[in-house]
Amino acid sequence: MKRLVPLLIALFTTVCASADEVQIAVAANFTAPMQQIAVEFAKDTGHKASPAFGATGKFYAQIANGAPFEVLLSADDEMPARLEKEGHAVAGTRFTYAIGKLVLWSANPDLVDARGEVLRTDKFKHLALANPKTAPYGAAAVEAMTRLGVLSALQSRFVQGENISQVHQFIITGNAELGFVALSQVIKDGKIASGSAWSVPANLYEPIRQDAVLLGKGKDKPAATALLAYLKSDKARAIIKSFGYELR
Known part of the structure; x- marks a missing residue:
């Protein structure tokens, strides 16, 4: 020994x-x-x-x-x-x-529809997204809204996070009813873990x-x-x- x-x-x-x-x-x-x-x-x-x-x-x-x-x-x-x-x-x-994949997500299971038409409604007051100048997912969100033709109508409702994690937190805490996050933040076992979501079509933003x-x-x-x-x-x-x- x-x-x-x-x-x-x-x-x-x-x-x-x-x-x-x-x-x-x-x-x-x-x-x-x-x-x-x-x-x-x-x-x-x-x-x-x-x-x-x-x-x-x-x-x-x-x-x-x-x-x-x-x-x-x-x-x-x-x-x-x-x-x-x-x-x-x-x-x-x-x-x-x-x-990466961009998702419009809400903690409310009844808010976001399967085609993202909620963006054209008055069902929400605040829309969260990451700072497009420093966060690529924020830039992708702006690009998607621009291609959808809703950017100018929604800008007054923006709640901007420093990064995508902060955006997710804004939505969970109710500081924003919905927002653009990464699919990786809301998926579990291949499905959206909670709330409601619209997977933003890939043709609306450049590949992340x-x-x-x-x-x-x-x-x-x-x-x-x-x-x-x-x-x-x-x-x-x-x-x-x-x-x-x-x-x-």
Whole structure:
């Protein structure tokens, strides 16, 4: 037994030395899937994922100003490409990890109809959406309303959230009767978990291609490169798909 103890200590030290932690900036719409992926990532690799959730536009500004993130999971493909072009991300590491879907959702099960015609009515006073300048899902909502021809009529009813998570909270708390959220926020077991929803047709907004990229600060971090590889694994892709995202 005395001989075994040093061996166990040496083994434990080796494992700890190889284990690493990655700081990830994650688009707010991807909160629930990332929380699950982080657990499985730790189990399967021994590395720890430490995600921060927020608006993609704000993360871009923080990263450009030296924030200590090592991986970005964006809500679009524009910000990762821009960071790569500006030298803040590692060239050749960018890929689409999910394609998001926009949903008009209400906590009221009787408010949103199957064709989104509620937007042309006076059945609500407040419509929540994420800041279109910093949140891609907010930009997609504006684009959809523009193509529907209802944007100008609805602008006075907007309640704007900093990110898609805040929009969801506005609706749950009743600060807005309905709003545009990500399908991933309201789906469970392949169905809308509660309330009422209209899945906005894909032809009303540009595809929400969500790209991941290795940032400059993660270039030499084993956990950072491991996480990006893990997102391409069958297990991670199954989790992503279960939240209603499409995959490439």
